[in-house]
Amino acid sequence: MAATGAKTPRERYRAQVRAEVKEHAWEQIATAGASALSLNAIAKQMGMSGPALYRYFASRDELITELIRDAYRGLADAVRAAAAEGADLAGLAHALREWALADPQRYFLVYGTPVPGYHAPEDFTGIAREIMATLLDASAALPPAGSATAFHTHLEGHRDWAGDHPAPPAALHRALSFWARLHGVLSLELAGHFTGMGFDPDRFFAAELDDLLADRA
Incomplete structure (x- = not known):
């Protein structure tokens, strides 16, 4: 059993994916501004489907909230x-x-x-x-x-x-x-x-x- 407070492999993977999503989001914002932020575009960059990415961020607003x-x-x-x-x-x-x-x-x-x-x-x-x-x-x-x-x-x-x-x-x-x-x-x-x-x-x-x-x- 994992030690108290330690993350499971699934939790670590989820954190890594969320961090990568945010990196791509900052790149989009730098290029086109926050109003143009698109989860579907990020999903394509990461080789994922839109529905798959929505398991990590339920909406664009949730992603913006995390970034802010x-x-x-x-x-x-x-x-x-x-x-x-x-x-x-x-x-x-x-x-x-x-x-x-x-x-x-x-x-x-x-x-x-x-x-x-x-x-x-x-x-x-x-x-x-x-x-x-x-x-x-x-x-x-x-x-x-x-x-x-x-x-x-x-x-x-x-x-x-x-x-x-x-x-x-x-x-x-x-x-x-x-x-x-x-x-x-x-x-x-x-x-x-x-x-x-x-x-x-x-x-x-x-x-x-x-x-x-x-x-x-």
Whole structure:
């Protein structure tokens, strides 16, 4: 009998096939986008029939869900690992950018245009909050700057997105600014909108980060 927790040969084979399906799915997404993802096309590439492949993924949405969950989980792990090594808010920014540049399609599946007709499951919210909690920790660790603003007052009563994190309104604002502005820069860079403009995206990202840290919300 297999040891407790050990996978049977059938379970290992199933995991291998599912992993191969996801590899082909990423290739399709890189070529034609997530909206064009086709289980039947993947089945042909793998020398399988469509019905056979559906034993591993019941639908296109199930496959997309797995891909997004893997991507979200990978980002959460990267951010958490950086924080565990002592990264401050700037360090987390660079960890985010390194993760995004390593696989733009993975980034866009999470933060790009939603896939038409697809509805993400609720557990994604938990992973997103885990990432935001790490950003809030780093934001709250910075000394406060400036006086309270009208938006800070607004955030006092509109902080559901932060879960039960105890960060004060100024830190909430700082984390939101960090999240919105740096994702904006990354999205433009990864989509190729800086191509031919003649400046270094690395330096632009660093300059935006410096500006965010100087403002300190």
